[in-house]
Amino acid sequence: MISEDAYYFLQAFFKSDEGKKYKDSPLFIVGESYGGHYAPAIAHRIWLGNKNVKEGLEKLNLAGVAVGNGLTDPEVQYQHYSEMAFKNSHNIKVISETAYETMKKAEPMCTKGIAKCNSGDSTIDQFACQAAFIYCAKALTGPFFATGLNPYDIRKQCGDNPLCYDFSHVEKFMNADATKKALHVDGHSSSWKTCNNVINQQFHVDEMKDFAPYVADLLNDGIPALIYAGDVDFICNYLGNRAWTLNLEWSHKAEFNAAEEKDWNNGAGLARTANGLTFLQVYDAGHMVPTDQPEHALTMITQFLNGEEF
Template identity: 30%
Template sequence: MNIFLFLFIVKIQLSFSLDPYAQQQLDRVSKLPGQNFNVSFEHYAGYVTVNEESGRALFYWLLEADEDPSSKPLVLWLNGGPGCSAIGYGLAEEIGPFHVQKDGKTLYLNPYSWNKVANILFVDTPVGVGFSYSNTTNDLLNNGDKSTAADNLEFFVQWFKRFPNYKGRDFYITGESYAGHYIPQLSQAIVRHNLKKKDEEVINLKGFMVGNALIDDFYDQLGRFQYLWSVGMISDQTFEQLNILCDSGSFLHTSEQCDEVLDISLEEMGDIDIYSIFTPPCTAKFNRFNQLLKRKKKIGLIKRSYDPCTLQHSVIYFNLPEVQNALHVHSKNSSSKWDTCSDMVNKNWKDSATSVLNIYRELIPLGLRIWILSGDADAVVPVTSTRYSIDALELQTISPWHAWHDDGQVGGWTQEYQGLNFVVVRGAGHEVPLHKPKQALTLIKSFLSGTSMPKLEKVSDS
């Protein structure tokens, strides 16, 4: 190679390594396959290496606010599992602007996307989830709470170097389910990181919000069994056996006796969606019925309805080579097949805290904005579980239990404590923004502004 050409290439590579905005532009997503509409915001997707030695890298997708992004906070969204993708759940069927049509090939714009009020960052964590990967196979067999928190912190240390325009920006962490572990654990790691670093390296964490979250194994299971029984889904006998045989141990790793009675409870519940007990499950029969709905839509007879099969559409879409190319996916490193959740990650989870209440007790006095929300139609981590966990914190009540409203209707109920707000969303399942997208947008607006959930406005008689 010509020496001058070699030096020129080295110079270009060096300039890219020194200029974070150059890497930003490499991560910029121009237009997605199946996107038959224009958007007003920029978005970026790519990888951040969290361990050079083993080659661990987390996949991210940043969608900036659709108006004046420089004035709006940065909000991280995480999904749980453990082993489930924030892209597949949070972005593509909950709070992201791009949702996947039933054909799995085209997109539609979500009118209740959270990027109307914030810059939204989705991260697939830990490695082995979604498009995130490690060049060391053993890493995929040794994920756990501790390593995930450490890698998530390292992700942000490196991500802010690539996006220095977000340094110092108000930063909030949100998510659901097993992210009830990830979110307080990452928040704790950031707080401790900030104590050791100089001002320019501090991450400006302002608070976090978790939905239908695993918090404490004992209370999670106690509340779940009570919920199943109280709504008439299981028998008295099974309820009694669940409380006897599943009263200890990890929520992830139950005893053989407990598993047997859990199987009985599933039989008694029947073929329902336990993540949303009042909506139809995704079944072959539902899909056939859906074909009729599609034909009616063509002649304008019905509006868009709830679709329980959204994850199936995402699996088709994110496995399209042209989609992966548009998102800068490292196909050689990532799994050959994208899926919403990784069984490998879930089955090989090494450490799971039996409770994160101790982290709440550490963080609440620091003045972070902490909200816990609960869809009341979830039978996996139900509202009863969350109430038991909050009660265990023994916090002083600031504003007693009352209804909150959206468009003149009861959206749910809420109680404000010293250092924590609890919000119930009426009729929502495990994924609150999927089942109640409009109410979820109202909720994130209140959370980010630090205001109470809206009450019913009284109309004057005059």
């Protein structure tokens, strides 16, 4: 649904006075976190639209898709929460060995539930997806949350903020009268909040859905993809993201899996790349790579937009 909305928004934008000058520019769809769902879905919808351009619509110049610390293939990624909590690249053991072993034992049941969620049987989809979410969250992310550490950076405590970071400056800007006026928001009846758990829960309906096949379709048609991950994030960790890129079924899977992992940007990370797909582990960065490593993040996105080798 979101990909459909985004597709028609882009169509309208590129026809508008503000957007028409960008119509022929390369279009990259980039997302972070739950953007591991959104970015592949939106890029795939654009790709489908370009295959059969409807009357009154435009072919969009789709040039690439990128996801940072995203949730894209839950069945693969949920198998790596235990490792990230106990056997990560920083040798930080945030849970006990007993908790680690308990999490490992829960993985088969979790992945079985996620597979059922993605089975394509519409009569059980909704129930199966919700059941998988409840079980997997409790069994495989619950032990980490019980530590009080920051799920977006295992080196830090979370604190009292629900998202573990101070976003008050963002709330102040979004709720400013000038911002509301520019966005045509009714200033008296609406306020913007960083975190709303009621709305958040409504989006969990597709949390366990697999969006990796969308990335495969794009790659198979020559559209490059960059999957990057800061390596101290727990919730969408680099281990799970690396695993799903290696597991991805696409026409150059063998070449990608055989590709050497190479130093990137003089010790800033580790990159594997082949035939348009790149996985990049960014050292000493959490869930939000541009926050923790802004210079490296700028180099990364510039390389990708320019089509340079990693």
